[in-house]
Amino acid sequence: MQRITPCLWFDDQAEDAAKFYVSVFKNSRMGPITRYGGAGANVSGRPKGSVMTVTFHIEGQEFVALNGGPLFKFSEAISLMVKCRSQHEIDEMWAKLSEGGQEGPCGWLKDQYGLSWQIVVPAWDEMLRDANPEKSERVMAAILQMSKPDMQQVQHAYDGR
Structure with missing residues (x-):
């Protein structure tokens, strides 16, 4: 149970x-x-x-x-987080859940019923907690600039490229 x-x-x-x-x-x-x-x-x-x-x-x-x-009514005060393993999975979840809804910043969206979702990659938590504050700051800045998550863009930010 x-x-x-x-x-x-x-x-x-x-x-x-x-x-x-x-x-x-x-x-x-x-x-x-x-x-x-x-x-x-x-x-x-x-x-x-x-x-x-x-x-x-x-x-x-x-x-x-x-x-x-x-x-x-639903509000952004609660959201359901979907941890994705690949860009293909991100793209698929983003397309399906946002259809008829509303895309938001930083991997957030609302579905057609108004429920908020976060589309994320588990590795990002580790990147954001990196002991090197420059790396974590670059990752945060990259995430804040996107709507649908882009794994490669965040990895480039983490690597300093």
Whole structure:
């Protein structure tokens, strides 16, 4: 049993969003769908029998998408970080997740549902913590200048090229 499961609040797009996320990531699957009964429908204002929650898994991580109505919206205060191993993977994740959404700075984007994502390379953490402050500063400056991450550009900055 996974102890912590992120719950993503949507107005009424939980099922569509879950299907979208499952389509983006290779190691993913849909889970059970629960529907509003009378009591939940009365409290939430959602129609009885409509989708309440959708469970889905991405890369072994369980998520729940909730149709809770228009009360809450996503913000940049929370994002999901995708660690990519290659430029091809960066390009693929960036294209799929930003389609219909909004590209941002430094590897950040919002998907079509307004959820924020960070597309990153794990090696960048090590580069940013390098004992040589000139190297880490060049890496940070390179990352701050890009929208979609460019592995080669960051590596050149790290190497001083």
